[in-house]
Amino acid sequence: MEVKTRAPGKIILAGEHAVVHGSTAVAASIDLYTHVSLRFPSPSENDDTLIIQLKSVALELSWPISRIKAALSYLGCPFSSTPTSCSAESARSLAALVEEENFPEAKIGLASGVSAFLWLYTSILGFKPATVIVTSELPVGAGLGSSAAFCVALSGAFLAFSGSVNVDMSHQGWLMFGDNDLELLNKWAFEGEKIIHGKPSGIDNTVSTYGNMIKFRSGSLTRIKSDLPLKMLITNTKVGRNTKALVAGVSERSLRHPDAMSFVFNAVDSISRELSNVIQSPAPDNLSVTEKEEKLEELMEMNQGLLQCMGVSHASIETVLRTTLKYKLASKLTGAGGGGCVLTLLPTLLSGTVVDKVIEELESCGFQCLTAGIGGKGVEVCFDGSC
């Protein structure tokens, strides 16, 4: 028996980092997905191991179920119908399980993702042998929400077989979860994201779960309906970074300078709210598409300036900003920054030749450019071989 899920990555149009401190942020899903396949061995296979194959990072790990049981036995029965946080003690047990696998030193940054997998798996499905395969179209650790898509796709696959969601297993092709199930799935994914991000706001898992475009503040979302044909160029600087460390860095800065940083976070809140007003339909004012794009460009530039204030820009990001500015295009980092990806608004009237030239110049600096569809579906599940 096999189930597959897919969960999208995201871009943050405004408000990253400040959202961790209670400000509004605006995010949209993109049509790049993380896929999970979960398969239980048949009785004749007599297999007693839990295997995870992380294809996009070329890593495979496996544990005898008895070993996982022994490591987590103090939890009693780990099955839980309500999402539970991983305690410090559980985190240590999971880290020990991960280390036992002779985790390659060069890939140690992936260990928290494996811990999140083990936490979600054992909490939702208990001690069952299975093979879990993860593939992804998203660059890992580049600001496009790979950690959230990973946790959302895993939670969806585990919940589909847990008996605690209501899905039609005879459905052919991709299927959306119902509203109550999405809420449960999103809460589980948030628990996984906590293991990877430390202190996440929840925006990334929420936009990956629900898709579309959302405004997010203090854990609650408002869907944004927009008919603005928003086109963004995404430039991956390919500079590796880690969201947990960047989020912690901003928190430390705001402890050192609480007054100044609270003005910064408030300014970001205003930018996000204004940006969401500009893109939503029906529009409160009768601006043309070009006028709206000009407002968005200015808001993106202002947000980028405040992200620099928070200390999360990077020389590679500044190079992208300078390069796109030569073509009068506005850009900002997206996600946690420190490297990773930069967004550039491509106005509707911009000629294809200019877009080609910008891409060529960015790629000549060693960056990688991609365009992605914005605002598609959230997590989906599939029970037959058609997906």
Ligand SMILES: Nc1ncnc2c1ncn2[C@@H]1O[C@H](COP(=O)(O)OP(=O)(O)OP(=O)(O)O)[C@@H](O)[C@H]1O
């Ligand atoms: N496809 C995947 N396979 C294995 N691990 C993954 C995968 N996708 C994400 N991860 C886990 O997520 C971590 C990267 O998450 P991180 O939050 O640092 O970056 P991101 O989510 O891509 O960017 P951002 O949080 O800024 O949007 C990896 O180190 C790994 O632990």
Ligand SMILES: C[C@@](O)(CCO)CC(=O)[O-]
């Ligand atoms: C940097 C951050 O604001 C967004 C990462 O995509 C962290 C979070 O909200 O969890």
Ligand SMILES: [Mg+2]
């Ligand atoms: Mg992340």
